[in-house]
Amino acid sequence: xxxEKVNHLPESDTKLTLGLPGAGGxxxxxxxxxxxxxxxxxxxxxxxxxxxxxxxxxxxxMASSKTPATKAQVVGWPPVRAYRKSAMKGSCKxxxxxxxxxxxxxxxxxxxxxxxxELLSALEDMFSFLTIRNHVNERKIIDNVNGVEYVPxxxxxxxxxxxxxxxxxxxxxxxxxxxxxxxxxxxIGLGN
Amino acid sequence: MRQDLTVQQMSEDDxxxxxxDLRCGAAPSINRARNCSGEAxxxxxxxxxxxxxxxxxxxxxxYQSQYPDQVLEIVLENVLQFxxxxxxxxxxxxxxKSWWRAEALTRSELFIGNCYAxxxxxxxxxxxxxxxxxxxxxxxxxxxxxxxxxxxxHFGPWVCVLANAYPWLEKVxxxxxxxxxxDLALLAESFSGFKELTLVCCEGFGTCGLAFIASKCRQLRxxxxxxxxxxxxxxxxxxxxxxxxxxxxxxIFDCVDCAINFEALEKLVARSPFxxxxxxxxxxxxxxxxRLMVRAPQLTHLGTGKYGPSEVxxxxxxxxxxxxxxxxxxxxxxxxxxxxxxxxxxxxxxxxVCANLTSLNFSYATITAxxxxxxxxxxxxxxxxxxxxxxxxxxxxxxxxWVLKLILAVIMQALDSICDExxxxxxxxxxxxRELRVFPMNAQEDVEGPVSEVGLQAIxxxxxxxxxxLYFCQRMTNAAVIAxxxxxxxxxxxxxxxxxxxxxDHATGEPMDEGFGAIVxxxxxxxxxxxxxxxxxxxxxxxGKYGKLIRTLSVAFAGDSDxxxxxxxxxxxxxxxxxxxxxxxxxAALRSGLHHYYNMRFLWMSSCRLTRQGCQEIAQxxxxxxxxxxxxxxxxxxxxxxxxxxxxRSLEGPRHDAPKFVTILR
Numbered sequence: 071x072x073x074e075k076v077n078h079l080p081e082s083d084t085k086l087t088l089g090l091p092g093a094g095g096x097x098x099x100x101x102x103x104x105x106x107x108x109x110x111x112x113x114x115x116x117x118x119x120x121x122x123x124x125x126x127x128x129x130x131x132m133a134s135s136k137t138p139a140t141k142a143q144v145v146g147w148p149p150v151r152a153y154r155k156s157a158m159k160g161s162c163k164x165x166x167x168x169x170x171x172x173x174x175x176x177x178x179x180x181x182x183x184x185x186x187x188e189l190l191s192a193l194e195d196m197f198s199f200l201t202i203r204n205h206v207n208e209r210k211i212i213d214n215v216n217g218v219e220y221v222p223x224x225x226x227x228x229x230x231x232x233x234x235x236x237x238x239x240x241x242x243x244x245x246x247x248x249x250x251x252x253x254x255x256x257x258i259g260l261g262n
Numbered sequence: 263m264r265q266d267l268t269v270q271q272m273s274e275d276d277x278x279x280x281x282x283d284l285r286c287g288a289a290p291s292i293n294r295a296r297n298c299s300g301e302a303x304x305x306x307x308x309x310x311x312x313x314x315x316x317x318x319x320x321x322x323x324x325y326q327s328q329y330p331d332q333v334l335e336i337v338l339e340n341v342l343q344f345x346x347x348x349x350x351x352x353x354x355x356x357x358x359k360s361w362w363r364a365e366a367l368t369r370s371e372l373f374i375g376n377c378y379a380x381x382x383x384x385x386x387x388x389x390x391x392x393x394x395x396x397x398x399x400x401x402x403x404x405x406x407x408x409x410x411x412x413x414x415x416h417f418g419p420w421v422c423v424l425a426n427a428y429p430w431l432e433k434v435x436x437x438x439x440x441x442x443x444x445d446l447a448l449l450a451e452s453f454s455g456f457k458e459l460t461l462v463c464c465e466g467f468g469t470c471g472l473a474f475i476a477s478k479c480r481q482l483r484x485x486x487x488x489x490x491x492x493x494x495x496x497x498x499x500x501x502x503x504x505x506x507x508x509x510x511x512x513x514i515f516d517c518v519d520c521a522i523n524f525e526a527l528e529k530l531v532a533r534s535p536f537x538x539x540x541x542x543x544x545x546x547x548x549x550x551x552x553r554l555m556v557r558a559p560q561l562t563h564l565g566t567g568k569y570g571p572s573e574v575x576x577x578x579x580x581x582x583x584x585x586x587x588x589x590x591x592x593x594x595x596x597x598x599x600x601x602x603x604x605x606x607x608x609x610x611x612x613x614x615v616c617a618n619l620t621s622l623n624f625s626y627a628t629i630t631a632x633x634x635x636x637x638x639x640x641x642x643x644x645x646x647x648x649x650x651x652x653x654x655x656x657x658x659x660x661x662x663x664w665v666l667k668l669i670l671a672v673i674m675q676a677l678d679s680i681c682d683e684x685x686x687x688x689x690x691x692x693x694x695x696r697e698l699r700v701f702p703m704n705a706q707e708d709v710e711g712p713v714s715e716v717g718l719q720a721i722x723x724x725x726x727x728x729x730x731x732l733y734f735c736q737r738m739t740n741a742a743v744i745a746x747x748x749x750x751x752x753x754x755x756x757x758x759x760x761x762x763x764x765x766x767d768h769a770t771g772e773p774m775d776e777g778f779g780a781i782v783x784x785x786x787x788x789x790x791x792x793x794x795x796x797x798x799x800x801x802x803x804x805x806g807k808y809g810k811l812i813r814t815l816s817v818a819f820a821g822d823s824d825x826x827x828x829x830x831x832x833x834x835x836x837x838x839x840x841x842x843x844x845x846x847x848x849x850a851a852l853r854s855g856l857h858h859y860y861n862m863r864f865l866w867m868s869s870c871r872l873t874r875q876g877c878q879e880i881a882q883x884x885x886x887x888x889x890x891x892x893x894x895x896x897x898x899x900x901x902x903x904x905x906x907x908x909x910x911r912s913l914e915g916p917r918h919d920a921p922k923f924v925t926i927l928r
Contacts, residue, residue: 148734
């Protein structure tokens with residue numbers, strides 16, 4: 071196998087994975103006393119000998135074993151700046167994320183996530199006053215402080231506002247222009 | 263360093279003896295006025311041989327009334343204009359009150375290494391005629407998500423004071439500060455002669471803020487945005503530069519990840535005859551780069567945008583521009599960077615400039631050693647080289663499947679040698695190399711990477727003038743590190759990051775103690791050190807024993823016990839910046855640095871074994887230290903251990919802008 075070929079393939083293609091979807095090869099070593107991120111309850115880690123195995127939600131099956139850039143890996147290790155990590159990726163898909171009522175916007179690179187769950191967890195990290203609660207058929211985003219519910223929506227290429235989660239992940243990444251966490255009370259008429 | 267501002271070092275004593283070069287034979291008890299007049303009479307302050315005896319005749323007192331202190335101060339001010347180094351100035355300001363005043367009036371470059379060590383008002387109160395300000399905010403580990411956002415380091419309070427105090431301000435350099443669009447607007451409006459803005463690792467503003475700078479700073483020479491996060495407000499800031507010829511000498515915006523108006527950029531470059539440095543973002547295609555290069559062959563520093571064809575389909579019959587000619591025309595080019603989303607076929611275009619290059623940054627370019635070699639073998643003058651090394655296959659999941667693991671190990675061995683080959687090519691050609699940085703392209707820790715001790719050994723043998731190295735790798739040996747310590751005696755900065763945590767020497771299985779020990783022992787000029795791999799307290803013993811010039815030390819996942827940190831705090835007198843994460847150092851170790859913390863800019867310790875009581879003790883023992891305990895989220899700590907300790911000396915006491923996840927201990 072020639073080096074050139076290998077270097078040009080997107081990362082997920084060069085990863086050889088076995089095991090159930092969602093099997094992450096990386097160790098989830100976290101220090102004692104660390105608060106567990108929501109994401110860690112979702113990862114399936116069949117290959118690790120640690121006793122931190124948790125169950126995986128089927129609609130969050132990940133095709134590749136790449137670990138998302140939140141709490142499942144040790145934070146900030148290796149010490150490479152996020153700017154460099156995203157710049158080296160080559161393409162990236164930055165979209166603005168606005169939360170109704172919050173005075174600041176954040177930007178996220180959709181390409182570093184592989185599922186809606188990963189994205190929402192990252193948003194949970196970024197907007198620390200929010201919590202994501204998983205119910206049977208849907209996810210709810212709730213403001214910790216005042217209990218206000220948010221619905222994640224996005225503007226697509228055609229300028230329409232849609233509910234996040236309706237289309238397959240890859241289609242979402244391609245068509246999403248910006249994300250808005252809308253207050254539930256205002257999100258009438260979206261989706262069905 | 264801001265040592266001059268610590269209380270115990272500030273001279274309050276009017277009767278301090280004059281410095282050696284103003285020796286006038288007078289006893290310290292003679293009042294300063296007479297000493298000063300004595301000097302005025304003798305004509306200059308610089309003579310060391312003229313000795314005015316203590317029993318000075320009456321004439322001196324006559325002069326005393328006609329030549330008051332102001333004369334000396336004017337003389338001093340004129341002399342001190344030539345003193346540019348801030349460390350020299352700090353020393354000069356400690357001589358006596360008169361010198362302190364003269365120095366304060368003549369200091370034009372203000373350097374503040376920690377924006378919370380001193381308040382804007384205090385700085386303004388002392389230094390009246392500042393033209394250039396350097397401000398640094400967050401500690402470095404904030405870059406790696408170890409600190410929650412919105413911790414602080416706001417430029418706002420500073421820009422308000424600067425705007426009032428220094429209307430003639432020309433230069434602002436900010437590092438790791440939080441800046442808003444409004445801050446930039448105020449800056450743009452307040453300083454009519456503003457010339458240089460450099461923002462490194464900053465965040466909080468967008469293209470809106472850039473628009474203010476572009477449109478209002480008519481004398482702007484430098485606008486450098488380096489690894490700074492800029493939100494896309496969809497404002498066409500490039501087109502807002504003033505019409506007509508500009509003063510622009512440097513325009514660096516590769517980190518501004520927004521589409522730009524290329525026509526406006528091209529016109530801007532065409533009307534900027536003084537432009538020497540231009541670094542584009544990835545939204546500029548190689549065809550567009552060509553058009554810019556043709557307009558600016560005088561460039562010395564060029565950062566390409568996307569180094570390959572854009573997605574826009576070219577019209578049939580469109581010929582490719584002559585990139586080689588464009589590069590060849592840039593006779594002054596010494597620094598090349600960029601090469602994002604690179605199509606390696608286009609690399610040959612840079613061959614004409616390789617022989618003149620002193621700085622080459624390929625760290626964003628995914629190329630192989632074979633593609634690198636023809637470039638590097640021409641770069642005889644190269645002094646600075648940054649490269650990214652691709653990590654290829656993640657086969658960690660094959661732990662259990664030994665056959666596959668074996669096969670992959672064989673492949674990896676082959677690939678390893680290929681990428682070390684790239685470094686071997688560097689070692690063979692770049693004899694003038696001063697600075698090398700090898701970054702991982704796929705920054706995960708459990709991935710096999712293709713540079714190893716072979717690359718490091720080769721560099722150490724070939725690049726004997728090396729002063730600074732940052733080297734990411736998966737595995738390392740003590741032997742290679744020891745080789746570097748004996749070959750590269752000019753090393754001032756040695757940062758080795760073995761990405762697998764707690765990894766021992768992969769050949770011997772031993773800790774990496776001896777390697778780092780050799781570095782501190784042999785590299786007598788070492789001022790900055792970052793350690794990694796499996797390290798015991800012994801390594802820290804070496805650092806404490808030999809690292810006498812070390813100013814910055816970075817530790818992660820290392821050490822066995824409190825002794826490790828004690829060795830360092832007790833042994834390294836020049837230590838100013840110490841950042842530690844995930845290491846088993848506790849309260850006892852923290853206590854052992856009490857004698858030294860006022861001499862340091864900061865101490866960072868996260869995920870160590872510090873308790874709140876331990877940190878509290880330090881806060882109580884040292885009133886001029888601000889001791890911040892930082893939680894990663896809003897919840898209370900469930901542990902007994904403090905998640906993050908960040909402490910720094912300050913003249914101002916606890917800051918008033920601390921967010922709720924920061925507790926300042928008293």
